[in-house]
Amino acid sequence: LEPEIRLRVRSILDDLPRGEEFNWVQHLSIELTTQMLAVLFDVPFEDRYKLTHWSDVATLPPGIGPAQTREQRQDELMECLDYFTALWKERADRQDPGNDLISIMAHSRSTSDMIDRPMEFLGNLMLLIVGGNDTTRNSLTGGVLAFNENPDQYQKLRDHPQLIPNMVSEIIRWQSPVAHMRRRATMDTTLADKQIRAGDIVCMWYLSGNRDPAIFEDADAFLIDRPNARSHIG
Template sequence: MADTLHQAESGVADPWSLPLEDFDVSRAEIYQNNMQGEYFRRLRQEAPVHFCPESSVGAYWSVTKYHDIIAVDSNHKLFSSEPSIVIGDPSDEFQPPMFIAKDPPIHDIQRKAAQPAVAPSQLSELEDLIRQRVCNILDSLPVGEEFNWVEKVSIELTTQMLATLFDYPFEDRHKLPFWSDVATTSDAVGVAGADMEWRMKHLNECLASFTELWHQRASEPRKFDFISLLAHSEDTKDMVKNPIELLGNLMLLIVGGNDTTRNSISGGVYFLNKFPEEYDKLRAAPSLIPNMVSEIIRYQTPLAHMRRVATEDTELGGQRIHKGDKVVMWYVSGNRDEEVIDRADEFLIDRPNARRHLSFGFGIHRCMGNRVAEMQLRILWEEIINRFERVEVTKEPRRVLSNFVLGYEELPVILHAKA
């Protein structure tokens, strides 16, 4: 009864009552109402590689099973990431190139220039700084009073990390998550009628700010922040002369550094409340935190999908895919594939092989900042366990409207201090 009422209120149909030919999992309302689970369960069972002939983002194939997703993600020659990695097409007047939406050699050259900022050698230097910031944030929170965890913790921690990775002026760090949200709010991810003029105004402000920083960094000795690395690399030092390309790569690096961690920070709190026996496990054995971090990232799946385009006719899952067809890998579905992941719909912090998830992707486009994201989450939970008996979720979260970013706008909580 409650599920039926939820469907009526959300305007999202029961997936088991729809003909398969009417399935369109690009609708952002499905994810905002957290109803994607049953949609993808049905596709995995009845049409693992499913064609949607008509939608607001055009025709597309959905790839929903774990091994099929890896097959697509690992074959960049057959499945190209150009011109975009989200399900919708870029508008004709605004197509900012970025290296995640490029194939080799451009992808490899530009990624290599930025990668040292999040290399393993940098992690040890970042760890003490992250821990200090985590402690400062947690010590500033009200105990016994309701507040929005997303605003006070998830956004604040990831914003401070972004400011470090870009060496962006710390006092202006709030601009970074704002620009990230502007970049990921568009028709291409299911937000119908997004105001393009408003988006361009703010993205041009982002570009102007970073262009000024670029020229500063280019005149200084090379450091290990993203802008300095790009400005000093022989392969990318002239990117500043192509503003639309610079903006595209800024959007990529800001969103990449923001959404995975930010929404996993919120998701972890929510899941431990939905599965209280797991919270008991955590309190009894804090050594499970590193494994729990991987389980959080699997269960949350911060980015629901990545899109590719077939470069030639091929077959996948018994379906004939034609050259030029749009192929969408639904990580959010593959991470719940019952044939590969035992008890896939359960959140289990001691799950064996918890890192065997799809959330970071595979092949040449695998998330280059995955270790930084894991480290932030690990340190956060180490310090939460040190301070609080429980982070209690008091109301259901309010989720982001997007078929790409699986995120939270609001998660009301109350902190309970340790006895």
């Protein structure tokens, strides 16, 4: 996908407003993620904003995100399910399936019957959409913020472009595009001398782990040549 990503990045950057203030999140962070999600799912280009809309519906509480009530949120997610169910049925009938994620799931031996379990299908869709939207959008935005607040690091990057891979890890560490991950324990267990019982909610805070001073020296600083930047969580 690298050639496709490079092509779209160039196009978006070339179209940015010049000589005036503009919203970076709207013009680049959201636009790039929506375009690439449309490629991954092979949805009509004009429908691309539906994907990020459904991502926001899924991750933001009613009244804060696009949905104002629980009922509206449920209706929006069912609309998402209906949309992708139609795509699944159309692609499942193809003799020569494409390389998009829906075609892969529809024709894979291990997932070809997932359409018969709509809530599981919706859950997998949300994981894919949110994973492709939130983390990328937030990292693109947080990275620009980090360089604006740390111009010395931007100059270091210009002088040493070979630091780009490490820079990406440091952006993820410093920005922590996902705040936390929550799961429900399925059995009794003990973790770090803490008793966890079946049914308990366990929450891992990326924000805390990625600024842990026991792991990262000067943890609040943004340093693109940080030796252990890749030790970030997430």
